[in-house]
Amino acid sequence: MSLILFTEQMLNGLQFGVMLFLMAAGLTLIFGVMGLINLAHGSLYMVGAFAAAWVAGASGSFLLALMASLAAAAAAGALIELTVIRRLYARDHLDQVLATFALILIFSEGTRWAFGSFPLFLDIPPLLSGPVTLPGGIEYPLYRLTIILVGLTVAAALFALIARTRIGIQIRAGESDREMIAALGVNISALYTLVFALGAALAGLAGALIGAIQSVQVGMGEPVLILAFVVIVIGGIGSIKGALVGAILVGLTDTLGRILLPAFFSQFMAPQAANSVGSSLASMAIYILMAVVLVVRPGGLFGKA
Amino acid sequence: MKLKTLAMAGVLGMAACAAQADIKVGMITTLSGGGAGLGIDVRDGFMLALEQSGRSDIEVIIEDDQRKPDIAVQLADKMIQSDKVDVMTGIIWSNLAMAVVPGAVAQGKFYLSPNAGPSALAGKGCNKNYFNVAWQNDNLHEGAGAYASDAGYKSAFILAPNYPAGQDALTGFKRFFKGDLAGEIYTQLGQTDYAAEIAQIRASGADSVFFFLPGGMGISFLKQYADSGVGLPVVGPAFSFDQGILQAVGDAALGVINTSQWNKDIDNPTNAGFVASFSAKYDRLPSLYASQGFDTANLLISALESADINDQDAFRAALEAADFNSTRGEFAFGPNHHPIQNIYVREVIKEGDIYTNKIIGTALTQHGDAYAAECKM
Known part of the structure; x- marks a missing residue:
């Protein structure tokens, strides 16, 4: 395998990881601060993508579409927090899973009712389309580079928010002792709604960014949701830093596994067999990674043990 | 009374x-x-x-x-x-x-x-x-293989999801394709990101690409492929180019060749x-x-x-x-x-604002399937 191909695959892995981070950041914040398992996070990703596709179709502007995705997902997040999720904080995880699974069904069929059963069109803006040549002669799609950049910027902003601002202090305090922070006069329920809407907005942004290179359709969020859960388990539940490291680890493992494993098996097996063993093993690679991490560090890489 | x-x-x-x-x-x-x-x-x-x-x-x-x-x-x-x-x-x-x-x-x-x-x-x-x-599941892929041979492609890169219909697809394509394979990949079912596969296609030296990725998988692949600048000709079965999803693929599908037993202009x-x-x-x-x-x-x-x-x-x-x-x-x-029928070659075109297909030839005439001989009723 040439160095160029390998570098291109590393970039692909990084881009995939950064996208997973946008999903996982919201999920881990919500789980860390409120102790809530939110299966409907994938639906918020879908809401973001549909809002972006709809606004892009109506206005022709990708920037407006991105803003619409943030707004729509945050609004949907705040709405379900106020109406449904709020009643679940005190309940056990099984009730939360049941209720948020119901939300998935409601969002999916509601979206179908509003937009129909056929996938929507959302394209890369002309300014960002096509490949660019990087140093070393690597041709790489400009849009994917943009996703990497946006993702890393969001990560930096999120760290600053958590570490440097008053809201961030409250979020961290809420994570460690929610009764104490309520007793100190912080409006805890407003804080929860805010955190939930923030997580939802990040998921919506991921949906819109990815919707431009994938298909905007009902049910698009569920496969990403599973990966996002793997990411936060690896990174340690509740840790933003863990989510970032976990997401990039999962992105790289998945991408490189898909390339290297079939090539590895073809060294000593017939091509057909190597191909099928390699690709089967590649689809398990991230789960094997998760198992190994959990054996070594049961709380995840950056979790509280 | x-x-x-x-x-x-x-x-x-x-x-x-x-x-x-x-x-x-x-x-x-x-x-x-x-x-x-x-x-x-x-x-x-x-x-x-x-x-x-x-x-x-x-x-x-x-x-x-x-x-x-x-x-x-x-x-x-x-x-x-x-x-x-x-x-x-x-x-x-x-x-x-x-x-x-x-x-x-x-x-x-x-x-x-x-x-x-x-x-x-x-x-x-x-x-x-x-x-x-x-x-029969293999039919449209067989048509694609026959077309790729007729079009003079010598070296195809082929990919499909790793499940029974995906394996049938690649088998069907290979049954009628006379050239060599530059690469053969099974992707995950439901996979939405094909950057890794597209990079392999770019590095493989193939002269054409055949893919079977039904539904949303095909939309994702085509958009990412078009954006990657690889630019090799693509052949596929009609499942990734039907009327329902073409509008979601947009310009990325224009000019792509696909095989079908039906089209609206028959x-x-x-x-x-x-x-x-x-x-x-x-x-x-x-x-x-x-x-x-x-x-x-x-x-x-x-x-x-x-x-x-x-x-x-x-x-x-x-x-x-x-x-x-x-x-x-x-x-x-x-x-x-199972039907005995023609498998047509179609090209994706734009009629006004609507993306649709046009028949440009016939890949297989009065085509049955490879399994009929095994059937004992």
């Missing part, structure tokens, strides 16, 4: 009898979730044909399988045991068909497949009461009427799935016209005759009850 009442009752009774459905059709198809577009098209095509036939004695019971085999099996049991349907149809996905069809035909029901055509039901597992009105009166009436009724262009639903219903009606469904042998013979006007023009069943 008494006589008059009796006569009235008799007339009313007869009227009630006529109004009651004589033939029950059970349709299990996918109407919710990610793959719903296909099931909705099959259903709409089927119901359009029934409506145009003017027959009021056919009752269709439609249920949603949610693309889940276990639910499809439950629905089939209910339709057979409590609804007592005569004929079943509607299943889109091969894995669901494998779960339902063998049981249904073993219980003496007729099954007319409007889509799924797994090789297992075409070869050793064929059944005298199972008819496939669409295609020149015959049945097809012209079908395209016009479908567009008028549902306010969208029909897809190949809609044409398959339409043909399935017309096959059923043609058999009902000439035979009584309670006389199974006569009804089966009437189905085998396939004496109906197909949207595909000529249509006949092979010995294993």
Whole structure:
């Protein structure tokens, strides 16, 4: 395998990881601060993508579409927090899973009712389309580079928010002792709604960014949701830093596994067999990674043990 | 007076009898979730044909399988045991068909497949009461292989998801492709990011790409492929280029070659009427799935016209005759009850604002399938 191909695959892995981070950041914040398992996070990703596709179709502007995705997902997040999720904080995880699974069904069929059963069109803006040549002669799609950049910027902003601002202090305090922070006069329920809407907005942004290179359709969020859960388990539940490291680890493992494993098996097996063993093993690679991490560090890489 | 009442009752009774459905059709198809577009098209095509036939004695019971085999099996049991349907149809996905069809035909029901055509039901597992009105799964891929050979491609990079229909697809392509393979990849089912595969295609030195990625997977692949700047010619089966998803792919699909047994510009009166009436009724262009639903219903009606469904042998013979006007023009069943038909080469074009397909040639003429010889009925 040439160095160029390998570098291109590393970039692909990084881009995939950064996208997973946008999903996982919201999920881990919500789980860390409120102790809530939110299966409907994938639906918020879908809401973001549909809002972006709809606004892009109506206005022709990708920037407006991105803003619409943030707004729509945050609004949907705040709405379900106020109406449904709020009643679940005190309940056990099984009730939360049941209720948020119901939300998935409601969002999916509601979206179908509003937009129909056929996938929507959302394209890369002309300014960002096509490949660019990087140093070393690597041709790489400009849009994917943009996703990497946006993702890393969001990560930096999120760290600053958590570490440097008053809201961030409250979020961290809420994570460690929610009764104490309520007793100190912080409006805890407003804080929860805010955190939930923030997580939802990040998921919506991921949906819109990815919707431009994938298909905007009902049910698009569920496969990403599973990966996002793997990411936060690896990174340690509740840790933003863990989510970032976990997401990039999962992105790289998945991408490189898909390339290297079939090539590895073809060294000593017939091509057909190597191909099928390699690709089967590649689809398990991230789960094997998760198992190994959990054996070594049961709380995840950056979790509280 | 008494006589008059009796006569009235008799007339009313007869009227009630006529109004009651004589033939029950059970349709299990996918109407919710990610793959719903296909099931909705099959259903709409089927119901359009029934409506145009003017027959009021056919009752269709439609249920949603949610693309889940276990639910499809439950629905089939209910339709057979409590609804007592005569004929079943509607299943889109091969894995669901494998779960339902063998049981249904073993219980003496007729099954007319409007889509799924797994090789297992075409070869050793064929059944005298199972008819496939669409295609055997390999057919469109075989057409793509034949086209790629005819177009002079020497070295193809091929990819499909790692599941039975994906393996059938690559097998079908290779059966008719005479060149070499620059690479062969199985991707994950439901995968949405193809950057890694596209990088391999770029590095492989291939002169063409064949892919089978149905539904959303194909949309993702095509958009990412177009954006990558690789630019090699792409060939695929119609499943990634049907009317339902082309609008979501947009310009990335323009000029792509794909193979299909049907297109809206096949020149015959049945097809012209079908395209016009479908567009008028549902306010969208029909897809190949809609044409398959339409043909399935017309096959059923043609058999009902000439035979009584309670006389199974006569009804089966009437189905085998396939004496109906197909949207595909000529249509006949092979010995294993799968179609013998032309596989066309289409190109994606833009008509006004709408992306659609145009036939540019024929890949395979009067093509059957590779499994017919294994079928012993």
